[in-house]
Amino acid sequence: MRILVTGNLGYIGPILGKSLKNYFNDSYLIGLDSGLFLPCLSSSERIGDTFYDKQIFKDVRDINISDLKDVDVIVSLAAVSNDPIGKDFESATNDINFISTINLAKLASQSSVSKFIFASSCSVYGKAGNKPKIESDPKDPLTAYAKSKIGVEEFFKENKIENLKIICLRFPTACGLSDRLRLDLVLNDFVTSAVHYKKISILSDGSPWRPLIDVKDMSKAIIWATKYDHGQINSPFSINVGCNEWNYQVKEIAAKVKNLLPNTNIEINKNAAQDLRSYRVDFSLYKKLAEEFYPKNSIEDTIEQIINHVSDLKLPINGFRDSNFIRLNHIKNLKRKGLINNNLRWI
Numbered sequence: 345m346r347i348l349v350t351g352n353l354g355y356i357g358p359i360l361g362k363s364l365k366n367y368f369n370d371s372y373l374i375g376l377d378s379g380l381f382l383p384c385l386s387s388s389e390r391i392g393d394t395f396y397d398k399q400i401f402k403d404v405r406d407i408n409i410s411d412l413k414d415v416d417v418i419v420s421l422a423a424v425s426n427d428p429i430g431k432d433f434e435s436a437t438n439d440i441n442f443i444s445t446i447n448l449a450k451l452a453s454q455s456s457v458s459k460f461i462f463a464s465s466c467s468v469y470g471k472a473g474n475k476p477k478i479e480s481d482p483k484d485p486l487t488a489y490a491k492s493k494i495g496v497e498e499f500f501k502e503n504k505i506e507n508l509k510i511i512c513l514r515f516p517t518a519c520g521l522s523d524r525l526r527l528d529l530v531l532n533d534f535v536t537s538a539v540h541y542k543k544i545s546i547l548s549d550g551s552p553w554r555p556l557i558d559v560k561d562m563s564k565a566i567i568w569a570t571k572y573d574h575g576q577i578n579s580p581f582s583i584n585v586g587c588n589e590w591n592y593q594v595k596e597i598a599a600k601v602k603n604l605l606p607n608t609n610i611e612i613n614k615n616a617a618q619d620l621r622s623y624r625v626d627f628s629l630y631k632k633l634a635e636e637f638y639p640k641n642s643i644e645d646t647i648e649q650i651i652n653h654v655s656d657l658k659l660p661i662n663g664f665r666d667s668n669f670i671r672l673n674h675i676k677n678l679k680r681k682g683l684i685n686n687n688l689r690w691i
């Protein structure tokens with residue numbers, strides 16, 4: 345089976361490559377990425393990258409049908425991957441996350457590809473209150489990033505794409521280890537801050553709901569989606585992927601970290617503007633359909649693993665929020681050096 349993963353040189357890609365290779369003996373993995381975060385390594389080697397049999401350095405906006413030759417499955421990860429970048433680079437976010445994803449699916453439908461797995465986000469629920477959201481509940485995307493994700497899903501629903509099984513995985517906020525660790529993700533941020541600076545700064549009043557998922561469980565879900573026999577369930581098909589037990593409010597996430605690192609001081613910013621993004625999500629459908637792949641580990645396991653991984657990281661003395669482990673910082677640095685333009689294209 346030939347699997348093309350776009351955006352494989354980011355946070356999820358290295359873990360996904362290893363998981364796919366270990367699970368499918370017959371897999372041939374092709375990675376395609378523009379390489380924006382290639383040097384943002386949190387371990388000394390690009391271990392996860394080596395699980396890809398072939399690497400294409402290309403912008404996903406420039407993919408053509410020859411890149412899809414003999415490919416069976418596409419995993420679409422390439423994206424502007426968070427709200428802050430989406431805010432500063434709104435037009436590029438729309439081009440990369442929305443337009444190019446749709447174009448890729450259309451190309452796929454004219455090729456050998458039979459399955460298209462799209463990395464969507466639970467942020468499509470936006471300001472969702474306390475009741476856990478199921479897949480068919482109303483969406484309230486509040487940011488360019490969330491709008492791009494639900495835009496793709498809605499396009500797939502409204503426009504029949506022939507010869508292609510499409511599955512949209514609505515992931516919560518990721519956490520856990522990767523060769524290209526991101527520290528702009530809430531649990532990774534809190535643990536790193538607690539380890540290096542003995543404090544956690546919550547940028548809101550701590551009340552928003554933020555379900556989490558370990559990046560290893562995201563990879564497992566992509567394996568499940570690859571195998572999933574759509575049977576009577578129509579394509580496209582959108583599903584919340586995560587576990588009900590990992591629905592937390594931000595202040596609870598901080599408390600979980602403090603339980604394991606008791607010397608941590610938690611600072612809540614009482615004057616912060618209200619963070620409207622708050623969603624509690626119901627993952628029962630995923631539990632029912634994907635029981636074997638449903639996350640089973642505790643959040644404490646993930647926290648311990650992050651503690652071990654980040655303890656040796658070299659970080660700026662005044663805080664890691666200036667470091668290249670924050671996606672927006674790295675993008676701004678590339679731009680300052682004249683290496684990329686406003687469209688997030690290499691110059």
Ligand SMILES: NC(=O)c1ccc[n+]([C@@H]2O[C@H](COP(=O)([O-])OP(=O)(O)OC[C@H]3O[C@@H](n4cnc5c(N)ncnc54)[C@H](O)[C@@H]3O)[C@@H](O)[C@H]2O)c1
Pocket residue numbers: 350351352353354355356357376377378379380381402403404405420421422423424425426440463464465466514515516517518519526529671
């Ligand atoms: N990390 C999370 O918490 C999370 C949660 C839900 C959904 N997702 C989705 O999963 C996917 C992967 O997330 P991630 O955390 O690994 O993000 P990431 O930013 O670490 O990786 C994204 C990758 O896409 C590549 N990319 C960006 N623009 C590109 C372009 N124009 N052409 C080719 N490659 C391009 C980047 O170089 C990078 O390697 C994204 O679609 C993201 O929206 C992530």
